[in-house]
Amino acid sequence: MxxxxxxxxxxxxxxxxxxxxxxxxxxxxxxxxxxxxxxxxxxxxxxxxxxxxxxxxxxxxxxxxxxxxxxxxxxxxxxxxxxxxxxxxxxxxxxxxxxxxxxxxxxxxxxxxxxxxxxxxxxxATARSYQYHIHFNKDPFLHGYSWQLRDVPNLDLMNQAAAIMMEYIDFSCFSKSNTQVKTNNCKITRAEWVKTDNGIVFHITADRFLRNMVRAIVGTLMMIGREELKPEAIREIIESKNRSNAGTSVPACGLYLTEVKYPYSLSPLTP
Missing domain, CATH: 3.30.70.580 (Pseudouridine synthase I, catalytic domain, N-terminal subdomain)
Structure with a gap:
């Protein structure tokens, strides 16, 4: 058998x-x-x-x-x-x-x-990592793989707000409405914007993510990067636990799941 x-x-x-x-x-x-x-x-x-x-x-x-x-x-x-x-x-x-x-x-x-x-x-899975890609100059080879913006946001302000996010665990404000999950708690261990040759990339790692969470976070951080909000405003948004207080979700094309970690080895098999 x-x-x-x-x-x-x-x-x-x-x-x-x-x-x-x-x-x-x-x-x-x-x-x-x-x-x-x-x-x-x-x-x-x-x-x-x-x-x-x-x-x-x-x-x-x-x-x-x-x-x-x-x-x-x-x-x-x-x-x-x-x-x-x-x-x-x-x-x-x-x-x-x-x-x-x-x-x-x-x-x-x-x-x-x-x-x-x-x-x-x-x-x-113990950790998942995402990247969100943004570029500023028209590029036919990035179309559909990155979000094109005209104006460069303030990365320093966005990184200040991203660092504040890591002090919290309840991210109900960034979750898609009417999602059936037992908890909206997530432990974020990395949240950082990095400059690249073609634009900027947001790196975020957490033990778990809520539906639409990364795109909502990026949309909110963009409001801070455009200086519509101060970095400290992220506290009020998170503590409200209200999705309508956060920014709009950015386009899906720039978002990539890049790494999933497990507590055991998943080494590639050799032929």
Whole structure:
């Protein structure tokens, strides 16, 4: 008898054409296409669970999901030892190649990693990092991958406000309305604007994020950068716990999930 083996899958995607990660009714998502490709390759129904959900148009340079494989059907599966109790394993290299052949150009599979049966891509993640990219000069190669602004905001003021944010844990003011979560508490460990050759990038790391949180934070910090608000105003906004007091959400095109950390090793497998 073969038993299920759990795997983490590492991928990256350009979110422009998708209604986010999570399966949606009447809309194409990354999860939907990945599930279909995995089910085709492994010849059994596969449902991948993601490390989080990205909104429509948001990109991911690093994203993890987990899925379980039973021992039947596919030529990619090794069926274990004769005693019948070793978990079925898959040929990782062939699965990665097969998935990349099936999936569209804007979704890339990087690795498939066997993990413990209780490992969970979402609940086990200890930190997630995002970047938000802004540029100031018209650039056809940044269109759809960065938000273009005309005027350069005051980075010093925005960084003062970003530092204040790290004193707080309840970020209800930056959460999308009517979101069903148990808590709006998040521990931010990095919030910083950095100059680049082409513009500026906001770096933020936390143990978890609320829906639309990063884009709402960037929109609020832009108000401070345009000197519409003083940096200390961020305190009143956060303490109000009211989304209507924060800034508008900035466009999705500039937002990237860049890193997800776990308390165990997810080292790439060698051929």
């Amino acid at each position: 073969n038993i299920n083996q759990r795997y983490f899958i590492e991928l990256a995607y350009n979110g422009t054409a998708y209604h986010g990660w999570q399966v949606q009714q009447n809309a194409v998502s990354v999860q939907e296409l990945l599930n279909k490709a995995l089910s085709t390759i492994l010849r059994q129904p596969i449902e991948a669970t993601g490390c989080g959900r990205t909104d429509t148009g948001v990109h991911a340079k690093e994203f993890f999901a987990h899925f379980d494989v039973g021992g039947n059907g596919s030529s990619f599966i090794d069926h274990g030892k004769a005693d019948g109790y070793e978990p079925s394993t898959i040929n990782h290299e062939q699965v990665v190649r097969g998935l990349n052949a099936l999936l569209p150009y804007d979704i890339a599979i990087k690795n498939v990693i066997p993990v413990h049966a209780d490992a969970h891509a979402r609940f086990d």
